[in-house]
């Protein structure tokens with residue numbers, strides 16, 4: 170297939186490009202390099218099965234030649250208000266890429282009668298009141314809260330995707346991605362895994378927001394990509410959660426990172442840094458992915474974090 174990937178220079182998008190090329194597809198990669206970076210895809214430059222176009226997909230998308238599938242992954246995704254790459258500092262762009270960008274990407278898919286896959290998020294569940302989160306849980310989301318620019322953009326994107334499926338009979342898929350980590354994350358991405366790995370490698374105390382009792386479930390990038398590829402090849406139109414069901418508190422995550430890096434600086438608590446409506450617990454119910462895709466994550470947290478830490482050593486110039 171000839172596959173259009175938006176957000177192709179991002180953390181997940183670039184791993185996706187690698188996998189699609191490995192499977193002998195051709196890739197047309199779009200990115201505006203706002204939160205993504207060219208170094209994530211520079212190893213693909215010059216291949217005749219890979220075309221990169223610098224473009225902001227919130228504007229009309231033109232792709233020369235045929236397109237068999239559109240994978241819409243463009244969006245800021247970090248909730249950290251201090252990170253220049255987080256959606257709190259890019260609120261309008263985040264809303265635009267989730268709404269106008271999704272509309273444009275769906276338009277390309279429709280014009281080519283191509284299949285479409287939307288990268289959605291566990292954020293559609295907001296600060297969930299059901300646990301673990303199943304796909305039919307409708308969420309607990311504040312439409313005007315600090316995370317709303319991302320949550321509501323993705324909820325709109327899902328609605329738009331289903332509208333194209335129902336009214337235009339487009340062959341669509343929706344993946345709800347839970348916390349994912351791995352090489353090529355930015356060291357200054359601002360999310361817990363990235364902050365902790367960076368701080369530990371620099372011998373600093375790890376900054377725990379709140380009391381660290383809040384939980385997340387961390388999925389290694391290779392597992393996620395496997396699930397996305399299976400979904401692309403499957404005939405499944407309802408949303409699918411992809412994530413690792415092992416739930417870990419932020420406090421425990423910090424201890425694991427300090428152990429793996431032999432960081433002696435410990436942890437430091439910042440109660441006031443926990444943003445309002447920060448989810449207290451998050452864990453995917455992946456029953457649907459197991460049943461419909463035969464997918465289950467295989468990489469355990471310690472192994473995956475070791476890969477991330479190695480990558481961060483290089484990014485920080487420590488080796």
Ligand code: UDP
Pocket residue numbers: 247248249348359360361362364365376377378379383385419442443444447448
């Ligand atoms: N967090 C933290 N220290 C940091 C960064 C994040 O304790 O340096 C907390 C954050 O407040 C949240 C959790 O870790 O409760 C997960 O946040 P993250 O930014 O990784 O992404 P989210 O899962 O909220 O999208």
